[in-house]
Ligand code: TYD
């Protein structure tokens with residue numbers, strides 16, 4: 522006999538409660554509890570993977586380590602983010618805003634994975650829509666290993682998996698799945714949890730890697746992927762600005778690798794293209810030198826990137842000066858401006874200041890500070906900075922330039938890309954030898970020094 526049962530779930534963090542509560546005790550959000558009807562049909566016969574091997578406790582010594590090689594996804598960028606390829610039996614969540622390219626990435630991967638049977642389960646698009654998408658993608662290998670299934674019921678999906686025995690499973694998306702064991706609507710917290718748990722069980726018992734796609738909205742109201750983070754092995758986040766072609770895959774949790782990896786893709790007319798030489802695309806295309814541009818040597822994850830920072834400083838025309846920053850924290854910008862005002866005696870209080878980071882990327886690395894400061898100074902004085910100069914340093918409140926992490930990696934990248942000088946903190950010079958690199962190292966201690974070093978030799982030349 523089915524027993525009617527309902528429970529309340531927090532929309533924000535997924536906490537469960539038997540009764541309604543105004544405030545979630547686990548995440549502190551107000552008015553997030555919603556009732557979901559859970560009807561347990563006949564008692565579930567174990568978990569429903571259908572392929573389960575009976576489990577029993579084992580001595581750790583007796584467990585044989587049959588480590589299968591990781592599967593290669595066909596994308597070097599994606600393999601890098603996953604820590605060297607897809608681990609068998611792992612469950613990977615790919616989260617991102619709608620329209621960012623999650624389905625494209627995984628369908629492309631599915632089609633490019635040669636000699637591997639892939640099952641792409643879609644609850645979002647019809648077979649013909651998927652075919653249309655596949656036609657757009659430029660895939661050179663044959664795709665006879667790639668199966669499409671449009672189904673949302675997990676029990677049905679498991680039956681097909683039983684018959685087909687794929688090597689990789691892709692679920693697009695977890696929010697569309699529905700398990701027979703629960704009566705709540707697909708996309709509800711209880712369904713998402715249950716379906717993910719069923720797939721996790723499948724992955725662990727059959728060693729088939731499972732990719733789950735999950736949507737997150739800008740304000741994070743649909744909490745699906747958040748609740749999944751502790752169920753899955755790896756969480757990949759797909760980011761990027763809709764208006765720019767560049768997409769970043771970032772790893773925020775990985776049981777089988779480091780989380781500091783990053784993959785860069787470009788969305789083109791025929792699918793995603795890997796960007797292997799990332800620095801080149803982030804340096805804007807310009808022939809002549811303009812004032813207000815400076816190049817920063819930053820690290821995104823483990824990856825050194827040369828990125829262009831732009832500043833525009835102009836007299837405020839309409840009363841209140843405007844301050845705006847794209848790709849950079851505006852509070853940090855205000856802090857830099859205050860330091861420049863106080864330590865370098867630049868009158869910036871009555872100026873409009875705009876900061877822009879090329880490529881639509883948001884940068885957290887504080888080593889970008891020095892480049893932003895240089896761009897501001899260049900715009901104020903209207904003197905361009907030589908295009909072969911770059912910066913890596915953090916500025917403190919007293920105008921002191923602080924050391925940044927892994928400076929050698931940054932210098933090597935700048936050197937490789939043909940820069941001739943790099944400004945860095947004098948505290949970073951410990952252990953570095955000038956003649957170790959082809960690029961000239963210019964150490965600075967305080968922000969006032971940068972002015973003379975940057976602009977005066979040029980002026981005397983002209
Ligand atoms: P999609 O993978 O459907 O996004 P998601 O699954 O994350 O919701 O990608 C949608 C966007 O990608 C859409 O706006 C069109 C664009 N796109 C291209 O620019 N080129 C292509 O080859 C494809 C397939 C999509």
Ligand code: MG
Pocket residue numbers: 623624625645693
């Ligand atoms: Mg999609």
